[in-house]
Amino acid sequence: MQRETPPPFHVLWLQAGSCGGCTMSALGAEPAGLSDALARANISFLWHPSLAEEGGGDVLRLLERCRSGAQAIDALCIEGAILTGPNGTGKFQILAGSGRPMAWWVGELARHARFVVAVGSCAAYGAIPAAQTVPTEACGLQYCGEDPGGLLGDGWMSAGGLPVINVAGCAPHPGWLVETLTALKAGELRANDLDSYGRPRFWANHLAHHGCARNEYYEFKASAAAHSHLGCLMENLGCKGTQAPGDCSFRLWNGGRSCPDTGYACINCTSPGFEEPVGAFLETPKIAGIPIGLPVDMPKAWFVALSALSKSATPERVRKNAREDHVVVPPRRRSSS
Ligand code: SF4
Ligand code: SF4
Secondary structure, three states: OOOOOOOOEEEEEEEOEOOOHHHHHHHOOOOOOHHHHHHHOOEEEEEOOOOOOOOHHHHHHHHHHHHHOOOOEEEEEEEOEEEOOOOOOOOOOEEOOOOEEHHHHHHHHHHHEEEEEEEOHHHHHOOHHHOOOOOOOEEOOOEEOOEEOOOOOOOOOOOOOOOOEEEOOOOOOHHHHHHHHHHHHOOOOOHHHEOOOOOEHHHHOOEOOOOOOOHHHHHOOOEOOOOOOOOEOHHHHOOOOOOOEOOOOOOOEOOEOOHHHHOOOOOOOOOOOOOOOOOOOOOOOEEOOEEOOOOOOOOHHHHHHHHHHHHHOOOHHHHHHOOOOOOOOOOOOOOOO
């Protein structure tokens, strides 16, 4: 007897105030790309602005059917911040052909979706389009920076009984998105699987520091002075990996690890407010020589004491290699005799 194929889990994806980078990142889902990863889980797009063939009137008719409830939405994925300006009208972003602001469409469609997923930190918290110098009056779906609220409001729940699920990041790891959608489809993502900012714990309970290839340099506080150096990027080059939620240093991304592995300091892109650091992105602000952004869970006095001890015990190999772009002092071989 032939088994009946269950109906697909339908995802509707809209792009609000966004650079499109979250879609670009999602396309790199491994091992075979986003479409394949979703198809394996029987997840399909009702529409996606970059991936679907339909445009114009076809899309508007689809959105109207979703809004009326005639077409069910399992997950509404929003990429980009919600632009509510000028003066709360939302007219900075009109959905082409509809005459209606994107903010209005998102609010309407969210009422009919089983789940709502913010794809990226802009959709989650406002992020780059909400930075203070940008006049867009941007916000996230359920947060404005660190403050609960956003477009949908504090305490808002989707029909499926969850708040907005924040797959944060700039851009988020494609695996975070695919696994979130897969878990929602399977009924395996519940309220207590989300952290205090609505991020799925399966990735947000880790830190970007975990598994960083520079961990040995961190342990001995052997710091890089330039981005090409092998040393830890925390002391001088702005790395916030010890504060940033994410498993991005041990979950492969395009075959490699994450930002610090490439010489680019972690900027804590999964957290609200990352877009406005104290000082420049790739510099470490300090007071009296001590970085002001210390690792989470570590009191300042401990950090200072541990740093002094570590530096006094740094092996020559680690100290020298930290300021080079390749290993100049290899590990000593122990004699087997
Ligand atoms: S570069 Fe950043 S993430 Fe890597 S070990 Fe240093 S502090 Fe941790
Ligand atoms: S390493 Fe840091 S900046 Fe890079 S993706 Fe992870 S959390 Fe974001």
